[in-house]
Amino acid sequence: MTTTAPGRTVFDAVESEVRSYCRAWPVVFDRAEGSRIHDEQGRTYLDFFAGAGSLNYGHNNPVLKRALLDYIGRNGITHALDMSTTAKRAFLETFHSAVLEPRGLPYKVMFPGPTGTNAVEAALKLARKAKGREAVVSFTNAFHGMSLGSLAVTGNAFKRAGAGIPLVHTTPMPFDNYLNGRVPDFLWFERLLEDQGSGFNHPAAVIVETVQGEGGVNVARAEWLRGLADLCRRRDMLLIVDDVQMGCGRTGGFFSFEEAGIVPDIVTVSKSISGYGLPMALCLFKPELDLWEPGEHNGTFRGNNPAFVTATAALETYWRDGALREHTLVNGGRIERSLRELCAEHGRLGATYRGRGLVWGLEFTHKERAAAVCRKAFEHGLLIETSGPQDEVVKLLPPLTVTASELDEGLGILARAVRDTA
Incomplete structure (x- = not known):
């Protein structure tokens, strides 16, 4: 019998x-519904963390829960690797008709392992296979996952150090506004590509987040993304957009790159694609890149059928029209106005804000203040986290289904936490 020492x-x-x-x-924590989560003592918290972006439709969304319970109740297939199932068929048909077809996107759908880093690993492997080259370009402050290939294209020094081995075959480039507008976009990148003496191996691909969530809510301008897409096309490099956290409606459109009007060669999706917090990931790519041999990339849990069921219900409920997108953009405007007022009220703190849709960051001149604000917010009943290489940014990531009153409540708690730590 195992016992736990007193106090532990x-x-x-x-x-x-x-x-x-x-x-x-x-x-x-014990239970949750919608935008609220409850601990075992019965205290309720407003959740502006949303499972790090895995719960875009809230906790235990009733429509998705009903679909899942019905499927389990009839003994639907749970585990099937990549075998064909009715649940997978329904998801593929719905994903094509509700997401891909209306946007004119030609992508083939691959199910790698069920996490975001699995999707990134598949994307990197496919890009290298397609181009026959090893090098990949990533960006400063990027985060793409915790497995070795994904870590190699991640910027955070603390996370990279955990690899324990050299992380190779990648080169970082400055993300949008990294140099505060002092250098024209891609000047350094272009120069390295054209100079035969630069020592820069021609990349197979470039991987980018349109909004760097873990990196500090750094938002790429649409024109910067278009410039990057053009550079990739001209220089024979594949463009990979990592939409693991910013996809599934987080910035407004289903994909975060829609606003820029670009069509990446490869897209990675995970987190909220199942809609219910169930593990699921997609690697999407143009048909001409479907160069895999059968079984060349696989994984035991790439066929998570309960996730297919909830994902299908989420697509049918929220992505047959533009209502959720408009709701997200309206609420994003509410957050922006609130953060603008908050920064003006506390001008001496040097606070700045940035974001898109329903992902926003609040940064202070004194970097340690972000963690203090998050701790105080928790005391007042709000879950928010820090992001950025030094945890210097307060990150807001509420469910897309958050109501106006819940949003105002959470923003009020945030304002109180800032005042309490000023």
Whole structure:
């Protein structure tokens, strides 16, 4: 029989020290619905974290839950690897008709392992296979996952150090506005490509987030993204957009690159694609890139049928019309106005804000203030996290289904937390 020493929880005694979110929110959560989550003591918190973007439609969305319960209740297939199932067929048909076809996107759909980093690994492998070249360009402050290939194109020094081996065959370039507008876009990139003495291996691909969530809510301008797409086309490089966190409506459109009017060669999607927090990931690519041999890239859990069921319900409920997109943009405007007023009220703190849709960041001159604001917000009943290479940005990531009153409540708590730490 195993016992836990007095004053220690089973989490302290048994679980690894690698755990992190539970340190910021030191309670035991028990249940949740919509934009709210409850701990085992009965206290309620407004959730502006949304499973790091995995719960765009809120906790236990009733429409998705009903579809899942019905499927399980009739003994629907749970595990099938990449075998054909009715659940997979329904998802593919709905994804094509509700998402791809209306946007004129020609993508083939690949199911890698069920996480975002699995999708990124598949994208990098496919790009290298298609071009026959090893090098990949990423961007400063990027985050693409925690497996070795994804870490190689991630900028965060702390996370990269955990690899334990050299992370090779990648080169970072400045993200939009990294040099504060002092240098024309892609000047350095173009120069390296054209100079035979630069020592720069011609890349197979470029991977980019349109909004760097973990990197500090850094928003790329539409014209910068168009310039990047043009550069990739001219220089025979594939463009990979990592939409793991910013896809599925987070910035307004289903894909975050829609506003820029570009069509990436490869797109990675995960987090909220299942709609219910169930593990699921997609790697999308143009048909001419479908160069895989059968079984060349696989994974035991690439066929998560319960996730197909909830994903289909989410697409049918929210993506047959533009209502959710408009709701997201309207609420994004509410956040922007609130953050503008907050920064004006606390001008001496040097606070700045940035974002798109329903992802926003609030940064302070004194970097440690962001963590203090998040701690105080938790005390007042709001879950928010920090982001950025030094955890210097307060990150807002509410569910897309958040109501106006919930949004105002959360923004009010944020304002109170800023005042309490000023």
